[in-house]
Amino acid sequence: MSDLIVVGFDRPDEATAALTECKKLEKEYLLDLEDAVVVVRGPDGKLHLQQSVNLEKVGASYGLFSGGFWGALVGLLCLNPLAGFVAGSIVGAGAGAIAGKMSDYGIDDNFIKSLGGTIPPNTSALFVLVRKSQPDKVLTDLAQFKGHARVLQTSLSPADEGKLRAALGQMAAPAA
Structure with a gap:
């Protein structure tokens, strides 16, 4: 079963950089992506979706x-x-x-647009659907985004979500 992970970034270009890093990890067989989408919210508030599979x-x-x-x-x-x-x-x-x-493949476009609409203008988010991964190696590599990224939503177990938040510099999940 695949896991959905949505990470928000402070700048519009950071989600694309994180996707590039994920593609590099995929070439090294440390990560197996089913789908990935970069959402950029421009200064005017308009959403731009960049699907990984056209x-x-x-x-x-x-x-x-x-x-x-x-x-x-x-x-x-x-x-x-x-x-x-x-x-x-x-x-x-x-x-x-x-x-x-x-046709729609992978992550539902309506879900992407609804969650993407919650990010502030001039920021970005990366939606990834992960089939499998080597978590320790992936988290070590993604630590380069520490302080610039925050977990918006996941379908990970609480323990795995905590590890991801720690790697990105977040202490705990925000209160609902």
């Missing part, structure tokens, strides 16, 4: 290849495979992009 591009790519294949196959039956390939690719890419835009 489903629109993935859908368009899949649709392009799938549509091209089927279009060429149908075109071959009609003695014009090139026209079938082109038409199938165009239709497939468009349909794939629409399907990708309408």
Whole structure:
């Protein structure tokens, strides 16, 4: 089962830096991310979401290849495979992009927007869905953000949440 961790940062660029660090840890097989989203709240209060997985591009790519294949196959039956390939690719890419835009993977977008709306202007937050990790090594690495980050929400056990808060320089969970 995956764990959701949401960490708020004092500056707009810090959540992106933390995600870059998480991606580095993932390459070292210390962290396995299912999904990650950076939320930046600009000085005007507007939310900007940066998804780690662009489903629109993935859908368009899949649709392009799938549509091209089927279009060429149908075109071959009609003695014009090139026209079938082109038409199938165009239709497939468009349909794939629409399907990708309408789908939601990982962390629920409505949850991201509602919690992201609570962070102050000119700050950021990192939402990560973690499949598994090496907690001791990850917490040691994330200690570089100590004093600049605060845990906003987690689905971790109280003991693990306490370790994360300690690594980020927080003493205890805020009272509800």
